[in-house]
Amino acid sequence: MNSATPPDPQTEQQPTKVRWLMILLATLTAVLLYLDRVCISTAGETVAKNLGISKAELDNVLGAFFLTYALGQLPAGWLGDRWGARWTLGIYIFLWSLATALLAFARTLSALLILRLACGLFEAGAYPLAASIVRRWVPAPWRGTASAVIAVGGRLGGAVAPVLTIQLMLAWTHGSQWWSIPNDATADLNSWRPVMGLYGLAGIAGAGIFILLFRDWPHLHPAVNTAELRLIRGSEAVSAGSSQGSSEWPPILAMICSFPMWMNCAVQFSANLGWGFLVTKFPQFLKDTFQSSQQQQGWMQSLPLAAGIIGLFLGGLFTDALTRSCGPRWGRSLAMSGSRLLVFVALAAVPFAGSAWTATLLLA
Template identity: 40%
Template structure:
């Protein structure tokens, strides 16, 4: 029962992680109006988050390996909730960019730390389903964030602050204040309920080992060196880069595509995008059971490869089909299948990092996430440029090729080969 409580509260943390991350895009236009920003300045602010979020995956993930997931995840939760609250205080572009950069830093270690926590509390055959439930919390948060943000803004519309101009008429500052305070409350609950490992565990927390007590910067460099020297981790990173390069279309360019290709009204475009994302949430839920079932049926090595190969090849096929479709809702359903398959494979990523990471689980997952988020950051830039140079069909073909490259990388992963081999016994 205690193990499920740990999973549930960690999933709640992931839920708020995505609420605080996604709400900015919902409020981006009124923020631009009230702060007097240009479209390019607004877009720059949107992109700044992914830069620091990607670059700090390994450094913060290693802190979780070093000092314990409970401590680091609680501090991260408090930090990103404080940054969310402080976003409501910004006065111009410089402050807004600073908050976006800080949000990326503070959220970067959340999933790597959670992966280490799940490894400690889950039995090996449960890692997939426990990881999927935590990641599902984040996905639900991302899917519900636009609706919840609009509803919260409407609820708080009567509370205005005379010290700030509000020409947009949208109380976006109040939304950030409310989200920040709620996040701090959940962080305190997390600290009170969660421990680094079960009380009956016969081993000490891995973070207390001497391997994690050396100087931080040399150890960080060593972690990067280990990951770059590991063929497994290079393939793991290439796979995530390709996946997010193709999947990024769903959360960045999909509304523009529906508008240009099918002339879909704004409100309906939002409904269509949410529909695809909610279909994806179903994949995240079932992915854990698929992950654990494949491990049981095929063993560790092929049990990790098989679901990745099937899911990512299916994503490539889905993007390849989109140019043939003549109905916007048909496009939504096919992209929903792609989202389902991407989310279905996500628990395998966590389980793979837990399999090969050893005492470096946070760093292993963080290294792959870093390259995945760099792929997400590149996705709208590259696919948008291809669309301008050629057309949308060419952009979909590039996304499909990215998924095929990810499939090839997945086929070569070996979950039986750790990032760092155990030292020989004397």
């Protein structure tokens, strides 16, 4: 008689792949995030002429976005910890998309400013909540990869936004003649309105899809099997987790007194100065300095953003190589400081560029 113990079905069960669907949803959210963020600067010249506002007033609108975006980061993270990413991020996507759609009806500077302030406030929740998705859904060895994939989504949305926005504006203006229009063709002054409406409606649909498909914890998703739960959390956490997050406010005083946090903030601040110029003022710079056409502005703004996708992968490989050879502290510090030095040199050279394409390549 064979007394061998039959195999446990749970030990032979293959993990489902639902965790990667969750990362895909977060990545598509990042695409929408940057599509709605960048589009207004690409259409900025047309928007200013249509509303009769000055360049300085448009600059104030573009800059105001970042004010509420910065202020909204911490509350968004706390709300996500308290209520979970499903409803918190879903509502955030809906609200920033609604604000984008309502831009189509803006007739005054005040309306434009209020709606962009709203966009900044609600977009602030995207990346903090995406980080919580990675933490809850992805096994520790794969979290870096998952975070990079989501970051690529943002770069992809930013790279697509300028070209897509200009082409949609021209298509609205020229209709069936769109394919044959010359490179220096311009869009109608009202052409930005349907584009904003289209982006906003796409985001509202995306919010509904996110809420429908996403779950805050792996054990709450009906398609996740036991093997995937074990893979994500470990055997001791198959039934662990809670649909409710912590209601405690984060340790504000400890963060304020943290020297590493301030150093990280300084690095992020300096890095985002150039990034902010690229996603806000670069099209106007090309127009004023090199008299670039709208189509040229779209392609030139897209190129550095697309190059950022390559930079994410190469930067990760470079940092990993330095970390292996120099250790974690020096490897990461050298990669960070070296890359920031190169960025500084490139940005400092942009005002002296002899052509629009030279300026574009420096930003790339």
